[in-house]
Amino acid sequence: MKVKISVAACTVLALLSVQANAAETVKLEGVEVNSVGDNISESGISEGILNKGVASGPLAGKKVLDMPYQVNTMSIEAMNHQGVAGFEDAVKYFPSAQIQARGGVEVGRPQTRGFQGSVVGNVLWDGFYSVSTTAIPMYMFEGLQIQNGLAGSLYGGQDPAGIFNYTRKRPIPFSNTFWADYTSRSNFGVGWDTSDRFQYVGYRGVFYKSGGAKQAKNSDYGRNLASLGLDFYLTENFTIETNFSYYKHKMLGIPGGFSVPGRNGVLNFAIPDATKNTKAGLEQEWAGSDLKTTTASVKFKYAPTERWYFEGGYQWQKAIRDMYGTSKTFTNQNGDFSVAASGGNGAASRFDVQSWFAKATTEFETFGIEHNFGVQANGYIWTIYGAKTAGGRANLGNSNLYNPKTFSNPHVAKGSGAYKSSQGTMKNLTIADDIKLNDYFSVILSAARSNFENKNKQTGVKTYDESGTSYAASFIYRPVENVSLYFTYADSLQAGSSYTYERTNPRYGETVVLKPFRSKQYEIGAKARIEDIDLSTALFEIKRPIAYLGDNNEYSIQGEQVNRGLEFTAGGKITNDLSVMGGVALIQPKLKKAKQAYAQGKIVVGEPKVQSNLLFDYVVPNTDKLALSANLHYTGKRYADQRNVNAVPAYFTTDLGIRYVTKEWLGKQTTLRFNVNNVFDKRYWVGMFPSNIDGTSNGTGASLFLGQSRTFMLSAEVKF
Template sequence: MSIAHTCFRALLVSSAALMPAAVHAQAAPAPAAADSGEIVVTAQRENRTQVIRGGQIGILGDKDAGDVPFSVKSYSETLILNQQPQTLGQVLENDPSVRTTYGFGNASEQFVIRGFALFGDDIGMNGLYGLTPRQLVAPELYQQVQVLNGATAFLNGAAPGGSGIGGSVNLITKQAGDQPLTRATANYTSTGHVGGSFDVARRLGDGSFGVRINGALRGGDVAIDDEYRRSVVIGASFDWRSDKARVFVDLAYQRVKVRNLRPTVGLAAGVTAIPRVPKSDHNYGQTFAYTDLRDIFGTVRAEYDLSDSAMLYASFGARDGYEDGVYDGITVTDIVTGAANGSASYIPRTDNNEAAQAGLRVKLDAGGITNEFNFGGSYIWQVNRNAFDFRTGFATNLYDTPQVAYPGRSFAGGNLDNPFPIQRNRLASAFASDTMGFLDDRILVTAGLRLQTIRVTRYAYATGAFESRYDEDAATPVIGVVVKPTDGLSIFANRIEALVQGDTAPNGANIINPGEAFPPFKSKQYEVGGKLSLGRFNMSVAAFQTERPSAYSVSTPIPGNPDAVTFGIFGEQRNRGIELSVDGEPVEGLRIIAGGSINDAKLRRTAGGLNEGNDAIGVPDYLANANVEWDLPFLPGTTLTGRVVRTGKQMVNPENTLELPGWTRFDLGARYVVPVAENPLTLRFNVDNVADKRYWSSAFGSFGTALLQGMPRTYKISASVDF
């Protein structure tokens, strides 16, 4: 373990032990007494901010959405508190361009943005990659969940996990605000998942020093039969601010345990139809399956104003991650009877990741033209230690699932007791950009370039010996334009790229270029759109096209070997789409978050022309969301909530002979604020999937088809009191 990880452990333990006493000693005096009506009105007002139009636009810094040529929005901690999500995926259900699926066999969320995967490995935290827990993220620690639709290789750098072509997610940790906060929350989720959380924040002394400590503990069975989940999370944030300098330290610990996860469902070769959906709460997983995740992580950030127009900034973060689990899978062989083959594996893993970024931002104004320059660099270090133990298959059934004993070993690789490194990643970059403003910044033109190097070293599972190295570089430019013809209206366009590690030609008897490493894949994106902000109401629309290269082998007969093939970058997936998003409070007491997207994802230049022009697997042809809140004027303190989520049809195989039908889910809820001893008590009751609809929600998988069943009807109850 590195010195950085050791320091983070020590800081986290000491902060958890010392800060409650400090907060108590420095607590602000109690506010003056207020009447009950004022308490209720204030509490309801604080529940209004759910979506923030803007966020951290990578190296460009914090920007309003109307000033950048990209599609960005952020979901606030208020939304997280009121909707009671247990995972990051449940927060992102509010976004009409994002859907959630699972990884292979384990409790692991991954996301589909504009038809491309975003792995948990590539979720950012405070602008840095590799620090967020990679499988499941407890939302309680975060002040904002920022979603930037589209490619971001220039803005954020290449994602180390090799995803993020269609968009990125960045988590902003909670910080102390100007007002003191002491909040306790208790919650219950059907059918037996209970827990609570706390959130304490203070500004100390003259207000230059801030601290915020929050955490949550919850556990028990969820609405799926016999699926058990437990989460423990605690975070501490410290900040110090002076006239010229700002320093932020964020530390966190997360432990998640999942037992008897309901897995995704595969289809065996020869299956010619989609199996009917099992009962909504039926669990076809095995009781021997579990996922155990532990992460210690954090960031240190600093900013220094050289002048009113120049700022130096730097950030560093680290994560020590541990994963242990027995993962199971199910592959249906007979859609009528539900007969299936089961699989099991034991896969221990540890991750030691570090990331750093530093830069200079300068603003100049001369001759009626403004310039904002950005210069800097970033570096990511990652070490993955891994081993595997695959077990023999077993007979099971999708509808009448037997529980079997843990199968015997089939084959294993690596040191199961103490996994050794099997992969080291090193990603380095240098960047420069300029945003020029004309006509009082009514026209903004951004141009930039990032030079990036990707180095991946792999080691043999069996012995840990050096196996191969990938070492390639690429330049990723950006050009974007924003035109603001009138206040509140902006029209934008961009051309930007995504960047992921290129493939390496595999070894094979007939492959004539084994071991050839290809340059990083560039996915070119073109986007145009508009944004409208009317103060209380926001709207945005965007049309985009993204092209992702793909690799396969083509026949290349040579003398003596008529079956010879060449592996290369020959194919492509092209996604085109339109997105619409609205949010705000068009009339007093009525708030909405809504939108929709259309996505046309096509396979192009396919091997031998097979499946040419077909739809890509697991990409819905359209998405639509609507979330509504209404403060009842005739019943003070009461808010009714409702949400509808609609997902269009998805293709299940590249031949497009199998498809999932579209599905619709309805959620309902209510909040009630009542004063208790001059403190607001907020009671919440939500029901997700009110109709208890059974449906396949996704066909998107990391390794081919993976049918994910939607959650059953789920009741959520919580009570929060602010002291």
């Protein structure tokens, strides 16, 4: 596999270099990451992926073409065309990204290159750390940008899962957009995006409300969003940005996870075939989740000269995750499962996150060598709330995946009595220097010093206080205009994981906290803009320690996860009428140095070797009004146990869409969209994760989540 990937990578790099020589006079053109205003495209995706600016960090504003990392962006235009409402809808368009669906795709952990992210540390809203494991509405953002792989040297210590950067909508000249949407089974929503800018102040408000059933019979799916951004333009060079938002996301009766028991690295039986997620009883109509996220932030931007730029601010976020879905455990491979109701953790599922950053960037020369230098101080305080009274539990009976039963609500008691349980803090200082040696060669050096601290809020005792350095070095070569070849080495720190022993363990109640882990990454890549299409590819290796409960009932580092892979992405216009966005990721995620011999060299649980997504957008010639889209998604086979005995099969889905845009009906512009996702009604398991933290232990199995069945989406949008 390693040799095959290397040969493929060399072939792609050579092709990029050869093709670019023929296009060396083409100038960079494209859409920035913060696309604003009246620019919903009538002519396709227009996704120039390399000319966009990096969204945050000490190298923010730098073109993706010049970054020695793989960075991809999905704009609000593309999201609107595809009916993207939440992060769980958007992630499939990024070939190297996934969701590890702990608790469901809406609250799962984001990941790139086969490594899952943490609750706090891998997701940024305008540069502020934010909770990743809650529902995120895309309506309030201008775009989503994902940087694959290690990023600790630029943003501070974190899991090697990449950076998921959301850019909030900012005020624009007077504009009002109203829209309504309908999603099968029978979910109806209305929204309003309003904005204006004056001499000293500007505002941007986004409001949305929806309700009704969604796919599953007797389900209840509701969303309420209120977002307001106020900007104050104190001088031409000094701006203050503020943001306030509240989002409520409620789901009842929509299928959650199904557990498969296992022991000694293998499941007890084969995984049942997936079914449609539309049947009543796959989740009880009174069971589900109620997610509420409140966010407030303030930020300043100051550019006193052309060479100096300053930015910084503070954000507070509260995420309440009231989850009271039923637990469903398979008892055999025929799809029979037991059902139990739970009062959930109640107040224990509340996270408060305070986040801050301050940075300065400048440009200067030393002996004819150009420097783009940045320094940033940033961090977060993450407070976890516990419940004084645990939720109740009731066994309801048995059901079947293909003929599910409905049960009466037992009205078990919910967890109550919120108290501050623990508090995690990360403080970081980063420096980065982009050194341009000449027109052909440059070097980027970055380093971050991070301190991790964890405190028991009840006793006041520090359970954790560790510091370390993350660093990276990159060499970039630009043989011709619009082409870059690079090599990057990165060494990144992340907070050590923790585990509390369960009742079946002699050490019941004891919490083990491990020291920080260190991840390493080697990457070689190439980027090129050829006519109106951008191409990007990278060959990489990432390795990091992996911890879980071993066969000896001890929680500790059990081996090393080593992921080797090849990524290829493309974005832009193939012809004047046909656009493309997407690519393919080939990954070989293996467990090395395993303490359990049966796990040595095996594929890591839940990670596919192949994942691909290609979105095509075609404008019917001579109309500039009618457009068609097709999205093709493939996820390869994923193993569900450490011995690699049981697996869920690969799946392929097709989404089709049609839209009509005209300026001759209402207001400035009217857009009608109709999309069908999973046209052929494929039945598949979309998410899977080991039942413990990072790997299947001797007493656990895996949890599985059903993919969405065929879904119809209709929307109408009017701009004034």
